[in-house]
Amino acid sequence: MASESETSVGNQIQIQRPSPSLPQPQPLQDRVAIVTGSARGIGQAIALHLGSLGAKLVINHTSSNSTHEAELVASQINNSLSSSLNNNNTPRAITVRADVSDPTQVKSLFNKAEEAFNSPVYILVNSAGINDSKYPTIANTSLEDFDNIFSVNARRAFLCCKEAANRVKRGGGGRIILLSTSLVGALKPGAAAYTASKAAVETMTKILAKELKGTRITANCVAPGPIATELFFTGKSEEYVKRVIEESPFGRLGETEEVAPLVGFLATDASEWVNGQVIRVNGGYV
Ligand SMILES: NC(=O)c1ccc[n+]([C@@H]2O[C@H](COP(=O)([O-])OP(=O)(O)OC[C@H]3O[C@@H](n4cnc5c(N)ncnc54)[C@H](O)[C@@H]3O)[C@@H](O)[C@H]2O)c1
Numbered sequence: 355m356a357s358e359s360e361t362s363v364g365n366q367i368q369i370q371r372p373s374p375s376l377p378q379p380q381p382l383q384d385r386v387a388i389v390t391g392s393a394r395g396i397g398q399a400i401a402l403h404l405g406s407l408g409a410k411l412v413i414n415h416t417s418s419n420s421t422h423e424a425e426l427v428a429s430q431i432n433n434s435l436s437s438s439l440n441n442n443n444t445p446r447a448i449t450v451r452a453d454v455s456d457p458t459q460v461k462s463l464f465n466k467a468e469e470a471f472n473s474p475v476y477i478l479v480n481s482a483g484i485n486d487s488k489y490p491t492i493a494n495t496s497l498e499d500f501d502n503i504f505s506v507n508a509r510r511a512f513l514c515c516k517e518a519a520n521r522v523k524r525g526g527g528g529r530i531i532l533l534s535t536s537l538v539g540a541l542k543p544g545a546a547a548y549t550a551s552k553a554a555v556e557t558m559t560k561i562l563a564k565e566l567k568g569t570r571i572t573a574n575c576v577a578p579g580p581i582a583t584e585l586f587f588t589g590k591s592e593e594y595v596k597r598v599i600e601e602s603p604f605g606r607l608g609e610t611e612e613v614a615p616l617v618g619f620l621a622t623d624a625s626e627w628v629n630g631q632v633i634r635v636n637g638g639y640v
Pocket residue numbers: 390391392393394395396397414415416420452453454455480481482483484485506510533534535536577578579580581582583584585586
């Protein structure tokens with residue numbers, strides 16, 4: 355801590371007093387962020403983390419079943435702040451229900467964010483995703499399941515990125531962060547539709563980063579695994595979970611809070627030189 359000190363200049367002693375400490379602006383102060391699929395799981399942890407860095411948050415969820423969960427996340431962010439209101443008396447975190455695999459709803463999601471905060475969306479985090487809990491082989495994957503997984507994981511990433519890329523003001527900057535999976539590197543048998551849909555997301559991210567040349571917007575992928583969420587546990591046998599834990603160098607699953615800080619860093623100005631990358635967060639599992 356700074357304290358008073360004496361400096362001798364000629365015959366005179368000057369007392370230097372520490373300047374009163376001013377509140378430091380937070381790294382994402384007042385930046386508008388949409389986190390898709392943030393009513394629970396990894397998206398929820400990311401939204402809470404971005405909120406703690408000062409961002410104004412849109413908690414996106416997909417169905418009436420998740421409305422309550424989404425509102426809890428928003429109120430957790432609003433309650434954690436000294437002032438939960440913006441200048442125009444709107445809350446700092448709001449919820450918007452939208453299926454992000456539907457182009458009209460994606461457009462409306464961005465419109466609602468911009469209207470609520472009277473400011474362009476600066477950060478887009480695509481966390482909404484689904485997996486095929488049965489982990490079938492290609493021979494046993496139905497076309498319906500394949501289409502469904504691609505329509506959420508690859509299609510929603512495409513739609514959200516397209517909307518974000520069309521709205522950015524040149525030179526205004528921004529951050530696009532997509533969620534992939536470490537399975538893309540692991541290439542395990544039995545999750546081909548899910549893994550391939552995420553490989554598509556990774557490729558799209560790398561191309562987008564180049565297409566956004568001159569906009570000061572970065573696009574990166576975060577590829578977690580294996581993280582203890584509903585998506586991970588659904589449909590998995592005890593033996594499967596045990597095997598994953600045994601294969602992990604840390605002998606455990608990851609927590610959602612272990613993914614969020616990396617996304618937080620990628621959302622800040624300090625990350626500008628990280629662009630078009632896929633960063634794996636998996637405790638060395640892959
Ligand atoms: N948990 C893991 O081990 C793991 C590993 C690698 C990657 N991921 C990825 O991380 C992301 C988050 O996964 P999670 O584990 O937190 O899953 P989760 O199931 O806990 O959360 C996913 C959220 O996305 C929402 N969602 C699904 N479809 C949607 C749609 N069309 N529109 C809007 N929201 C929708 C769900 O309602 C849910 O709230 C996913 O993209 C997933 O593929 C997870």
